[in-house]
Amino acid sequence: MERQREFFPSVQKTVMPRPYFGDETDILGQSGTAWAVDAAIYGSNFFVDRGQGLVEIYDAGPAISFHHLLPHKDKYKKEGLYLRLKLAYRTTANANVNIRNFSGNHVTLPNSFYGDIYDDLDTYWWVSDDLTLNINSIFSGEKLWLQRVDWEWMSKEVVYEDELQNKDLVLHRSFDDIEKLYSPQNITDSSVKDFLMEKIKNDDQFAKCCLLILRQDQLMNEDLTKLFEGIAS
Known part of the structure; x- marks a missing residue:
């Protein structure tokens, strides 16, 4: 359905308080x-x-x-x-x-x-x-x-709750293990694959782009005008 567009010669501006950006505090402690x-x-x-x-x-x-x-x-x-x-x-x-x-x-x-x-x-x-x-x-x-x-x-x-008698309620952690989480990671074939898999899981738009790349041979055979009409609609 084609919408009917109207022309408004004057439009009210929105009045609101100027935003205040305070310094963000870093709250320390467990x-x-x-x-x-x-x-x-x-x-x-x-x-x-x-x-x-x-x-x-x-x-x-x-x-x-x-x-x-x-x-x-x-x-x-x-x-x-x-x-x-x-x-x-x-x-x-x-x-x-x-x-x-x-x-x-x-x-x-x-x-x-x-x-x-x-x-x-x-x-x-x-x-x-x-x-x-x-x-x-x-x-x-x-x-x-x-x-x-x-x-x-x-x-x-x-x-x-039914495991309280058998499990420790406190998680004991290693400083070195935690430090590794924040240290720069070397880029390897495995880390690149892990990154891409995580990106596909969490980003629908990226997953669609990957799917289009996989189908590019099929799409190359399509008529250019037909492809554009599909995108425009």
Whole structure:
């Protein structure tokens, strides 16, 4: 179907704040704590109580960014480590707080009058790029208090619950083995093949190009106009 194009003599320009690019921090350590009172908070309906070390949220809307307080999520990806994140919080008795968590899922926190830890298990699979909590909803008249986010680098090697009696829960690593992961690799026939196989697995466009190369003898026999029509359409 051919679209009908119109002409607009004047078009509104988009107005937005000028982007600010702050210095990216390099958070060191195997584990640590990021305090909610130090987070960047956007929106309304919140109060920062530095005396008690808490961020009080009394309605939906705020976004709490820990981007500058937590390590970069892919920093140790090559070593098979992931960033495990746990949220320390407290609520009024019937808050039923729904959040978008660090793994990008929308979950309802269990009500906890005396405080609790929410362990975001799905950070094993993925951590959001913005490292931000979004408060989706809180029951009317109820409140949520955020204290901190505890973080730890953990191995993606899995021990199942029924194996706890027989397997070591700690992965012991060699410094030399880890150093080899970051050292420049010599280019060999085998390493080139491994690179191409990995590229084909992860890049659909590259895989298509490889397939076209394999079929080039067949394509050379095709009419040039016919080939162009297939590409243009």
